Amino acid sequence: xxxxxxxxxxxxxxxxxxxxxRPPDEKHPWGYGRAEAVASLLVGVLLVGAALLITVxxxxxxxxxxxxxxxxxxxxxxxxxxxxxxxxxxxxRGADAFESDAARADAWHHRSDAITSTAALLGVSLAIWGPKxxxxxxxxxxxEAAAILASGVILLTAWHLIQPALHELLDATSPELxxxxxxxxESIDGVLCVEKVAVRKSxxxxxxxxxxxxxxxxxxxxAHALAGKVKAxxxxxxxALTGVLIHVEPWFPPTPNTN
Numbered sequence: 001x002x003x004x005x006x007x008x009x010x011x012x013x014x015x016x017x018x019x020x021x022r023p024p025d026e027k028h029p030w031g032y033g034r035a036e037a038v039a040s041l042l043v044g045v046l047l048v049g050a051a052l053l054i055t056v057x058x059x060x061x062x063x064x065x066x067x068x069x070x071x072x073x074x075x076x077x078x079x080x081x082x083x084x085x086x087x088x089x090x091x092x093r094g095a096d097a098f099e100s101d102a103a104r105a106d107a108w109h110h111r112s113d114a115i116t117s118t119a120a121l122l123g124v125s126l127a128i129w130g131p132k133x134x135x136x137x138x139x140x141x142x143x144e145a146a147a148i149l150a151s152g153v154i155l156l157t158a159w160h161l162i163q164p165a166l167h168e169l170l171d172a173t174s175p176e177l178x179x180x181x182x183x184x185x186e187s188i189d190g191v192l193c194v195e196k197v198a199v200r201k202s203x204x205x206x207x208x209x210x211x212x213x214x215x216x217x218x219x220x221x222x223a224h225a226l227a228g229k230v231k232a233x234x235x236x237x238x239x240a241l242t243g244v245l246i247h248v249e250p251w252f253p254p255t256p257n258t259n
Contacts, residue, residue: 004050006109009043013106020102020203030243033203036102037168043105044162047112051154058144058151069124069143077121084114099204099240101168105161112157116150123147168201177238181208184237190214190226192251205242208234216250223248 016039024031088110095103123146166172178197185194193213199206212230214223227246234244 006113009046009109010106012039012042012046013102015039016102017100030202030207031205033201033205033242034168036100036203037165037201039102040105040161040165041169043102043109044158044165047109047154047158047161051151051158054147054154055151058147062141062144069127071128073124074121074128077117077124080117081114081121084110084117088114101164101203105165108157108161112154115153116147119146119150119153123149171200174199174201174206177206177208180238181210181234181241184234185210185212185230188226188230188233190218191230195249202242204240206238206240207243207245208241209245209247211247211249213249213251216252 016035019032019035022028022032088107091103091107091110094100095107120143123143126142126146177199181197181199182194185191185197191212192215195211195213197208197210199208212227214226218226227248231244231246235241
């Protein structure tokens with residue numbers, strides 16, 4: 001069941017990456033990057049649904065007497081573990097290279113599948129041989145117990161995928177990146193103060209809005225050129241910045257407090 005959700009998640013990620021790669025247009029001037037966040041969110045929701053269904057089914061099987069799984073199930077699980085771990089390593093490498101949250105979500109979906117299959121391997125082994133070796137018929141439910149444990153791992157993975165996706169969709173800021181942008185801008189001659197910086201993520205890139213305070217005696221042409229210099233420096237030193245909007249304001253020394 002979790003592998004089926006994995007397949008759906010991979011299809012969602014694939015389509016999201018296609019949409020996110022589209023250039024900005026008239027209706028979407030900031031581009032389509034957040035399609036990745038939507039896909040990550042949906043993958044997380046799929047994982048939650050799979051975990052809940054597995055838990056319900058496992059409890060149902062515990063309450064109803066049944067035979068242990070067939071031994072050939074272990075071979076299937078070993079194959080799944082190997083394939084899923086291989087897929088995780090391949091996809092996470094690409095996700096890190098392209099800074100894609102959607103691909104990273106898909107990679108961890110594969111890793112969660114490998115983890116749950118490992119738990120299932122242990123549970124099925126106990127369910128098959130435990131009752132014979134230790135004369136404990138109740139060990140037949142070890143399969144279901146492992147499935148419930150695996151569901152907890154799936155839910156934890158889902159939370160790690162949903163949380164950053166929600167942060168992006170709700171325009172959460174990045175204090176570390178903001179500070180880095182502020183330091184670069186303030187190091188440029190002519191920038192007297194960076195009053196405000198706001199950063200929001202969109203797909204693999206970030207958009208920054210900032211207010212620069214400059215000498216009020218500067219001409220409009222000089223102020224515009226200085227803002228362009230700041231933007232060029234930021235785009236050069238932080239390639240992840242796909243958009244920078246700069247608002248220029250006059251700088252005045254603070255009024256001394258006479259009280």
